[in-house]
Amino acid sequence: MTKGPHVSIRNLSVRLGGVQVLAGIDLDAAPGRVHCVVGPNGGGKTTLLRALLGQMPYDGEIAFEGEPGFVTGYAPQSLDLDRSLPLTVNDLMALMGQRRPAFLGRARATAQVQDAALGRLGLAGKGERLFGVLSGGERQRMLFAQALAPMPDLLVMDEPTSNMDEAGARLVESIVRDLRAQGSTILWVNHDWEQVRRVADDVTLLRGRVAARGAPAQVLERVAGEPA
Amino acid sequence: MSPVYDALRALMEWLAGHGALPNAFFLQFVANAVMASLLIGPLLGVLGTMVVVKRMAFFSQAIGNAALTGVSIGVLLGESNTSPYISMFGFCLIFGVVLRYTQQRTSLSSDVLIGVFLSISLAIGASLLLFVSARMNTHVLENIMFGSILTVNYGDLDLLGVVFFICMTLGGTFYNQMLLGSISPSLAEVRGAQVRVLEYAFVVLITIVTVACVKIVGAVLVEALLVVPAAAARNVSRSLREFVGYSVLFSTASCMLGIVMPMQFNIPIPSGGAIILVAAALFAVTAVLRNALGGFRVARPA
Structure with missing residues (x-):
């Protein structure tokens, strides 16, 4: 059984062209759990992923705690x-x-x-x-x-099912559940609240900062009536 | 390497003597140029596919034109009129690296920025040419700008051999990562690529190739040989393997035909121009083929 790293983000801030895109982000993604990051367009979700993947300069700390040499998989939205x-x-x-x-x-x-x-x-x-x-x-x-x-210990995804049909999206969800059962860490930027409700263990709502975090039902209740 | 070159030249003469090759191969400078093109063709063919996929044709063209300024600076600094390699390499490298660095730190679109840099470089080159032309024969200047097979010697072949080895080793080792870095930098980073480092490495590759090929194709046209054969190959390819294979084939054929045909048929045009015209003809033929065959965009059966 694989065991993914614990992704620990502390006080992460990113400025782009003089604009504060992310400020004071704290986030934990644990092995064997699916952590969904949701939020409106411009909320900083993709910027967070780019910082995590080493594509963006940032202030703060990003740590991967666990066995060294873990395999990271990344599913971008498009090429x-x-x-x-x-x-x-x-x-x-x-x-x-x-x-x-x-x-x-x-x-x-x-x-x-x-x-x-x-x-x-x-x-x-x-x-x-x-x-x-x-x-x-x-x-x-x-x-x-x-x-x-190869099979990832840490799977990072940026809206991987946004263009898929229902069957494709369900297939991805099923594979993600298998990976979770095997102990992989999954960090998933997602726009689809229904999908988040189905697969997420933890949810972070980003609006340039952490607007809410917790279990899907808790976060959904918190933002009820607002666009995701 | 002289014995190897001598042996190859003797082989070409023998083949020409038996009617297997045109009579032009009896001339030593033609044999030298053909040997050079056997190195340049595959090199530019492979790198050209990277230029096309990375959408860096205009960038490469700018580096090629910067060679003209490099030549002017070199002649003014006292370098050899026929081989101002150091200043050409130095200026092209500085030009490429500064351009890439600026691209990564500005919100200006790439084509605008390259246009600005290209204009500045050409303006400097054109201004310096006024002084350079007083120091050298105009024909020498034409040779540098548009290529001349008359000036290729064994020393140039040695240099090309070294460049071929460096570029094929570096380009071969990092081919996948360089392409992936331009398609999805995040994915490339996850797969272990140092994307920014590789972007600069690619600039160095383009610069080295530009300088090494300037004698055959000329400073102004060398980048066309990076782009046109690859663009022609793209017209008729249905996979990366075909893309690279055809690109190498078209690039090498363009060099060989561009060198031999003017000699064989007594056409008084510079080798650089002839090579690019052959490449352009190949592009036209493949474009017509692509159109006639439905653009090759229909998926093959699984």
Whole structure:
């Protein structure tokens, strides 16, 4: 059984172009729990993830407590990619999962794991498809699949189901529950309150600062009537 | 490396003598230029795919044009008229690094910023050319700007060999991370890439290649050879493997044909211009093919 790290964020602040985007954020994501971060557009959710992933300078402290060498998976909402480029699903999986140049083909060691992850998301046999011709939902399935190859101890997600159909979203929820049961730590930026209610153990509502935190029902009650 | 070059040249002469290659291969400078193009073609072919995916064509063009200013500075500082490598490399590197640094710290869009830097660099170069032209033959200047196969010697081939090795090693090792860093920096960081470091490493790669290829293609046109073959390859590719493969093929073919055809058919144009025209013709053909075959955007059966 894997055991994810305990993610501890203390007094995190981020300024962008002279604007305070995040101020005094405290957040804990524990192993074996799903922590959802919700909030309005511009509330700082993606900025928080970028700081966590080392893409943004910040004040404060971000610590990962647990066994060293844990595997982090990240499922972005989308890729900044020209969709007319001749890149197949397998090409992108190779770019993300191996050292050998992707144009030389996928490494045998990682190909099996990647195929299994793609199969789990219903993309078996679609490895040779061009990424640009996939539907929005299929692209998100692929982006989620790559985060599972290899299986992560810490899974960070930025609205991974925003373009998926109901079946796809339910599939992702099911996999997240499996990961939680295996002891992985899951941090999920989410806009869908119904989904949050179904899968989250802990919720943090961000509005540039922590506006509320607790169990999904508690936070939902606190913001009842307000847009998420 | 001279014995290797001599052996290759002897082989080309032998093949030309038996009608397998055009008569131009009897000329030593043509043989030297062809050997150079066998190194340049694959190098630019692979790097070109990175330039296209990273959407850095304009950035690369700016670095290429900065070479012109570097040459002017070098000649003024007393470097060799025909091989002002140090000043060219130095100026292009400073130009590229400062441009990249500024890009990361401004809200200006990339194309506007590159346009500003490119204009400044060209203005400096054009101003310095006035002084440089008084010190050197105009034809030498033309050679630097548009390439000349007459000036390629064994020393240049040695330099190209070293550059080929460095770029293929660095580019091969970090190919995936460099591409991923431009598609999703956060994902690249999670996968262990130092995205910012790799962005600067890519600038260094482009600079090294620009300087190394300037004799064959010329300072003004060298970046076109990074972009046009890769763009042509993109037209007819359905996977990354095909993309890189065709790009290498088109780049190498452009260099070879651009060198040999003017000699064979007595067309008095500089090698740089001829090479880019061949590449452009390949681009036109592949664009028509892409259109005729439905853009290759239809997914293949799973």
